Amino acid sequence: MNKFREMYLAKKMTPEGVAKFVKSGDVCAAPTGLEAPTAICEAIGKRAANGELTGVTHHQTLCAESGAYLNYDLKGKYDYVSWFTGAAGRKGIQDGYYTYIPNNYSTIPGYWKNVQPRLDVFYAEVSPMDDHGYFSCGMAGAEVVAMRDKAKIILLDVNDKMPRVLGNNQIHISQVTALCESSRALSILPNAPLTDVDRKIGQMIADEVINGSTLQLGIGGIPNAVGVLLKDKTDLGIHTEMFTDSMVDLIECGAVTNMNKPINVGKTVATLAWGSQKMYDFMDNNPAFEMHPVDYTNNPYIIGQHDNFVSVNACVEIDLFGQVCAESLGTKHYSGSGGQVDFVRGANLSKGGKGFIAMTSTTKGGTISKIKPTLTPGSIVTTSKNEVDFLVTENNIVRLKGQTASDRAKMIISLAAPQFQEELEFEARKMNLIV
Numbered sequence: 028m029n030k031f032r033e034m035y036l037a038k039k040m041t042p043e044g045v046a047k048f049v050k051s052g053d054v055c056a057a058p059t060g061l062e063a064p065t066a067i068c069e070a071i072g073k074r075a076a077n078g079e080l081t082g083v084t085h086h087q088t089l090c091a092e093s094g095a096y097l098n099y100d101l102k103g104k105y106d107y108v109s110w111f112t113g114a115a116g117r118k119g120i121q122d123g124y125y126t127y128i129p130n131n132y133s134t135i136p137g138y139w140k141n142v143q144p145r146l147d148v149f150y151a152e153v154s155p156m157d158d159h160g161y162f163s164c165g166m167a168g169a170e171v172v173a174m175r176d177k178a179k180i181i182l183l184d185v186n187d188k189m190p191r192v193l194g195n196n197q198i199h200i201s202q203v204t205a206l207c208e209s210s211r212a213l214s215i216l217p218n219a220p221l222t223d224v225d226r227k228i229g230q231m232i233a234d235e236v237i238n239g240s241t242l243q244l245g246i247g248g249i250p251n252a253v254g255v256l257l258k259d260k261t262d263l264g265i266h267t268e269m270f271t272d273s274m275v276d277l278i279e280c281g282a283v284t285n286m287n288k289p290i291n292v293g294k295t296v297a298t299l300a301w302g303s304q305k306m307y308d309f310m311d312n313n314p315a316f317e318m319h320p321v322d323y324t325n326n327p328y329i330i331g332q333h334d335n336f337v338s339v340n341a342c343v344e345i346d347l348f349g350q351v352c353a354e355s356l357g358t359k360h361y362s363g364s365g366g367q368v369d370f371v372r373g374a375n376l377s378k379g380g381k382g383f384i385a386m387t388s389t390t391k392g393g394t395i396s397k398i399k400p401t402l403t404p405g406s407i408v409t410t411s412k413n414e415v416d417f418l419v420t421e422n423n424i425v426r427l428k429g430q431t432a433s434d435r436a437k438m439i440i441s442l443a444a445p446q447f448q449e450e451l452e453f454e455a456r457k458m459n460l461i462v
Contacts (some may be wrong), residue, residue, distance in 0.1 A: 064184030330373025
C-alpha cells in the first residue's frame, strides 16, 4: 500500500462523519454543475433539519440537480446562493427564497481569490483517486483551483461513476480534510429534438463558419443545431465554456482536429460539461480533452488569440438599439450572464472572429415578438449594444458591427416576424432611431 492510499483510508468516513466538519455560519462552495457532493450535502441538510446548524450557505455556479440546500424548510439554516441560475434553483430565486451574485463567468475565480472575504468549506464530487494521489473534479474546472486554494476545509464525495477528466481541475489527497465514497449515476441533460426553426437558424450560422475556425457553442437547440450542421467542415477547433454532445459528434466524425489552434494544439478545451452518458464515457481519461479554470477558457484575450473564432449563444429578447437580454423576463430572474459577454468580447478580438447571438423571433405561438422597441421594463442587459456582432433569427442574419444606429435599427427589424415589422418601424421612427 502506497502512502497516498494510506492517507486516503485515514481520511475516509461516512457522509455523516464528513458533514460534521461543517459549522454554523460556514460559507460552503462547490464547482459548477454536476460537482455538488450529493451525499455530503444531504447529510448537512439532515443536521440543519435537526437544529444542529444555522446560517450555512451553499455557493454554486449552475446548480444542476436538486439538493438539501434547495429545501425551503431549511431557509436560514442551509441556503443556496446562485452564481448562474439553472432550472433546479430558478423557482426558489423567483419566489424569494434564495439570492444570486451577478457576474461574468470569467470573473468568478477572481471573486473567490480577491473579493469574497472567506470560504470555509470547499466540497465536491470527484473521480476516484489515481495512483499519484490526485482526484479529478470531472465535469468542471471553472472555479476548482480558486476554491481549492481559498478554502480552510476540503471535503470530497468520491463517486466511482465520475469520469476522470484531465486538465487543471485536480485535488491532491494531501489537501483533503475528509472524504466519503458513493456510487451514483451522473445526471443526464437530454438533448431536445431539433426543430425546423433551430435548423434554419443553425444553417445560417454554419454557412458563416470557415474551415479551420475554433468554436464555442452555448446551450440550447440553436447552438446544438449549429454543431450538427458543421460536420462537413474541416480542421475545426474547440475552445469553449460548456462541452456538449454535438461537439463529441464533431470530433468523432473528424470535423474537429484542434490542429489549427495557436494554443492547446490538439486539445479540446472546456470549463464544464453536462450531457449524455456517451459524452461522459468519451471524456473519461481522454488525453485529447482538457478541463481548465474559467478565467482561462473565458478570458477574452485567450479567446482572441484564435483566428476565425466563432461564438454562438442564445438570448431572451433584443431591442432596436441592439441591446441583448439573456437572463431575465422583465424583472423575473431566469438565468445569468454566464460566459456570453466573455465570448462576444473574445470573438471581437479574434482576427476574422464572428460572434453570433441567436433566438427565435416570437414566443407564445407567434403572438409576442422577441424583437422589442426597447427591452421589457426591468429586463437586464446582458450584452451591450456596442459589443454585439451578429444577430440571428429564423427570418434573417445581420451584422451590426460598424453600422449606424439608423441602419442597425432597420437590420434588427428585419429579424422580426413579418406581422410585427410595421409596428417596430413606427416605434423606431418615433424614437428618431430611423432617419
